[in-house]
Amino acid sequence: MEHGPGHGVHRFRRRGRTRAAAGHRWRHAAPGSNPRADRAVSGAAPGDFEGGVRCFLALLPDAASRQALQRCRTTLERAVAGAARVRWVEPAALHLTLRFLGTTSNAQVDYLKHMLPTLAHALPAITTRRYGIWPNRARPRMLVLELADDPDLSNLAHACETHARKAGFETEPRGFRAHLTLARLRPGCGFGILPNPPPSLAFDAVALMRSSLTQPGATYTELARVPLKPRDP
Template sequence: MRLFAALPLPAAAQHRIAEYCRTIAPSFALARPSWVPEENLHLTLHFFGELDQKNAATLQNLLEAEAINCPSLTLRIGNLSVLPSLRAPRVLYLHTRIEPAAPLFSLIDRLRIIAAQIGAETDSRPWKAHLTLARLKEPWIPELSSLPAAPEISFAIDAFELMQSRLTREGAMYSCVRRYAFLTCSR
């Protein structure tokens, strides 16, 4: 199973972001973007990679204890940008601000520890909150400041999900394996 942990987006937020992508899409034609389908929009917390059934089951059990250590979060959509840099753009994304940040970063650290425990993929780079919109096949982008601003979207997140990614000819298909509710007491 190809697995990753993610913060899900409400369908209404996914729809507004997809509408924004349709608005700016003509400006990126020369970059030959591969747009993320509306239903696949999410924020990845950690990519675990390919796991066998045994390790996938162990992962699910280990994740159970992690959600209760994180309170509900508020996510705000920010400006449009690219990764890794303006000189070599490969990913078009929206900045995101997540509050409170400290418990989320603690959760990400614990996800990385769990990944190492079960022999899954790990990442030592600092985690960057970003919402991927498209992967760019050509290193070209328009002047970002000339594009319409991203919609102002803010919403609460009360869980993270363990997602499975299946690669098909049409692109990646995501499905939720298990949902982990965050601590619900007041902050």
């Protein structure tokens, strides 16, 4: 890792294969969970960081919000045609992506872990907007829950972008669209009238996540997690 002269900017140079930090372990999904769904596990196995890993920064919903989303899923399932072509995200894996990073080196992972507490500001409950089919109903790829514009959330996403640039990532050309991915869709499925979502969602932690792409579905691993500061009463 190199430091830019006088600017406090960190530049990261990719080097050869390195060993992962010791002391991390996999935690497997609970027995009986859907093996085809996107899953969330904790920790990282030795060797996980060799050659870089796919990472992103995310907000994690609190327990009450996860339960509300799980209840709404039952209603959503009634509105889907071609249920076999829908892969639902498990409740434990639900998250709001603040900044997708892509391939991330050891040095970048270390920097992002170090700066993560600076992102853990208090955040109000975020108003939801609607369920959406992305990119559109003619070519459905994802079922998402769109969130309303919120200045605190936008500022947090901007701070993530700033730290990503300092860590050596290129500028994200796409604008921030606050959403949670609820399901991944394959051709042949469709939706009728979608129900109303929960009125708002609350988040209780910011995390650096690893995304592992597998044939059944993505697996998300928490590399670091910091609780958000409590909101003023």
